[in-house]
Amino acid sequence: MALSEQEIIRREKLNELIQMGINPYPAELYEINCSSTFIQNEYEKAEEKFGQGKQEVSFAGRLMSIRDMGKAAFGVLQDSTGKIQIYIKRDEVCAGDDKTLYDVVWKKLTDIGDIIGVKGYVFKTKMGEPSIHVSSFHILTKSLRPLPSVKEKDGEVYDAVIDPDLRYRQRYVDLIINPQVKETFRKRTQLVNTMRNYLNEKGYLEVETPILQPLYGGAAARPFKTHHNTLDMTLYLRIANELYLKRLIVGGYDGVYEFSKDFRNEGMSRFHNPEFTQIELYVAYKDYEWMMNLVEEMIEKVALTLHGSTVVRVGENEIDFKRPWKRFTMYEAIEHFTGVNIGDMDEDTMRKAAAAMGVETDATMGRGKIIDEIFGSKCEPHLIQPTFITDYPVEMSPLAKKHRSKPGLVERFEAICNGKEICNAFSELNDPIDQRKRFEEQLELGKRGDEEAMQLDEDFLRAIEYGMPPTAGLGIGIDRLSMIMTNSPSIQDVLFFPQMKPETIDSQSAADSGLTHIPSPWNDVLARLGITNRVQLKEVNPNKLFNDMGGMRKKLKLDVSMVSLDEVKKWISE
């Protein structure tokens, strides 16, 4: 692979360090007794402890910028908590006559991006900037690639890298140069921890259930398919873990939950990643009314933990998670936003009503799916403040219990926030006869061409035939909730490594291209001429290649003698 000028220079510096007897990648631990934020935010205490004549501060981080003043220099080191300025003076780092350490190692061989350790004392400059006065420094890791140069003054950032392709594919670079990204992911973890603590305090058990499943179920979605060699059978990556957690309720646990990675083989968008995280919770002897209160309390707690307030700014909107949230039944919501009461309509009438509203339907859709379409396009986008939508039609909820008083409906709710569903919950269906019937209706939808219809899970039916107590169940999309809680416009902003198309490899290495017989540096020269594999080499005119190589040799100022035309012909014929 052809290196850029700056990469070549850094490799040369690396070799120079080694020749000077300095290990650019030392093995020993480096003691750290202070963080950058401690010095920044609690300067008085830091000076008390690490000031001149006190205990020596020992700090390490990535060098982010250098301001060279001749016989002294300022730099900025970044650790996991933030940034701190360092001040290096030649006569202090090199007390004797030998100034090599400063003049060569620091000034010539240390680059932005290198990770260095410094010892010294804490002080403030004339400008009042908290800093570390360096008495000695060590290179801990030499960086071979130049970082994108980002400058910053008074909180304003210049030349920031905003190319999403680079940010998502090389998240490590994104994290180094865009500090707010670290904060987003801290918040995400805080969100998960808040929920975990909340549920643990209630005495519920965190469990793990299979990701590889012989039958996929618990949601309406297309799965990823894989194969187990020894069993010689098809397995699916889970689309939900609902049916397994309910088996555990049958087994006698009162409350179980799992933060689960689920996989759905569907389109990608700023709200959809093929793998995503959900928490699912099941609590015995409870119903969906009880679960609504739990959701309100838990999410309000998350907002308070992350923001110290129930109000969260998301894009243009201010969203208030303060309890209690607004509640609508599904039919009420549709009537509220469209003026049409569809509650008593049969499938055909409803199909026409949908068409009148401009909602498209097709023959594979049953009544439930049509209602879902209407709600999804006419109501959901308008619900900004957290709102519970309750009492869904039975057709679109094959795992929910029939409503205690309203025929044709189930005891189900979703919480909608910022125009998107953030949770889904119901009083779980525990009537095994009814459950079998619902599965059979799903099979019918499947035959009509609904690719997301559920499969009949005979073992799950067997489990609830033994008897599952009345149970309330809940699923919350962690990624979607994280987007809201961190004000991130895209799901890719709350996933460290979002799914991307494979990166195109711009120049193949000689090893896998069949050009291993061509010596360095000519293999690089050929790559620059656009020849990266044997097929391309065979097609080229040997005389033209010979001339081009000569031109490139001149251009790159290669210090090697030109190979003969016969030699080039030999490469091509080999």
Place this chain on the structure above:
RNA sequence: GAUUCCGUAGCUCAGUCGGUAGAGCAUUACACUUUUAAUGUAGGGGUCCUGGGUUCGAGCCCCAGCGGAAUCACCA
């Protein structure tokens, strides 16, 4: 999957009518012992995403492909 826009130096971006490729930062050299987007001077650095086509001549025009973004569709 559809439409629109984008792809130029390590990074952020200009590039006029089709006529030898530009800036800032980064980098290299020199100067500078409390600076902070440090500063001053001088230099180097390019597969203009890829492949075709039109043309005497293409970063620019045309076609195809690849990659990205936005909107829509799909997706509880």
